[in-house]
Amino acid sequence: EDQVTQSPEALRLQEGESSSLNCSYTVSGLRGLFWYRQDPGKGPEFLFTLYSAGEEKEKERLKATLTKKESFLHITAPKPEDSATYLCAVQAPGGNKLVFGAGTILRVKS
Amino acid sequence: NAGVTQTPKFRILKIGQSMTLQCTQDMNHNYMYWYRQDPGMGLKLIYYSVGAGITDKGEVPNGYNVSRSTTEDFPLRLELAAPSQTSVYFCASGDRAPYEQYFGPGTRLTVT
Numbered sequence: 001e002d003q004v005t006q007s008p009e010a011l012r013l014q015e016g017e018s019s020s021l022n023c024s025y026t027v028s029g030l031r032g033l034f035w036y037r038q039d040p041g042k043g044p045e046f047l048f049t050l051y052s053a054g055e056e057k058e059k060e061r062l063k064a065t066l067t068k069k070e071s072f073l074h075i076t077a078p079k080p081e082d083s084a085t086y087l088c089a090v091q092a093p094g095g096n097k098l099v100f101g102a103g104t105i106l107r108v109k110s
Numbered sequence: 111n112a113g114v115t116q117t118p119k120f121r122i123l124k125i126g127q128s129m130t131l132q133c134t135q136d137m138n139h140n141y142m143y144w145y146r147q148d149p150g151m152g153l154k155l156i157y158y159s160v161g162a163g164i165t166d167k168g169e170v171p172n173g174y175n176v177s178r179s180t181t182e183d184f185p186l187r188l189e190l191a192a193p194s195q196t197s198v199y200f201c202a203s204g205d206r207a208p209y210e211q212y213f214g215p216g217t218r219l220t221v222t
Contacts, residue, residue, distance in 0.1 A: 034210060089153075103152055
């Protein structure tokens with residue numbers, strides 16, 4: 001069974017304090033790994049897709065990386081507006097479905 | 111483009127009542143999805159559709175039904191509501207797998 005585990009469950013950072021969120025997965029033949037941002041009371045907003053080990057994508061203060069077993073979302077010099085829940089999801093072969101992790105709640109204090 | 115829209119935003123149901131959650135997308139996407147999100151549990155797939163007239167079960171389909179008569183609309187029907195169906199429901203659409211899905215704002219449903 002495809003599984004996605006995110007850690008930590010919650011993370012508190014001071015503004016400017018860089019850190020990383022982890023997404024580990026077990027899936028046979030990964031077709032894609034997705035990162036989403038979700039603000040309170042809103043739907044998830046797409047951030048990145050990674051397709052193969054070694055791939056990296058960047059957007060502003062966020063950088064996503066992928067290995068054969070896990071993905072990291074690196075946050076460099078975060079600001080309070082980066083506070084949100086970050087969701088990771090994987091897509092396996094033979095289907096159009098995403099399997100989501102439980103998410104990491106990030107709080108950045110000024 | 112409005113993207114993915116959902117109605118209503120909030121609803122309170124009594125046990126045993128029925129209702130339909132509406133979802134419409136204006137991006138001409140073939141793929142549409144219904145998820146539920148419970149606190150600390152991530153998103154669970156209820157049903158999905160790969161095109162008009164085609165639907166399939168996801169991870170947690172019991173107690174729900176869907177239909178897909180047009181490309182734009184993908185309503186979710188709850189029959190005989192139960193407290194276990196208290197959740198936030200999200201509709202999403204996508205161009206084709208394995209590309210990204212676009213989510214609506216959600217419907218917060220409480221069954222008492």
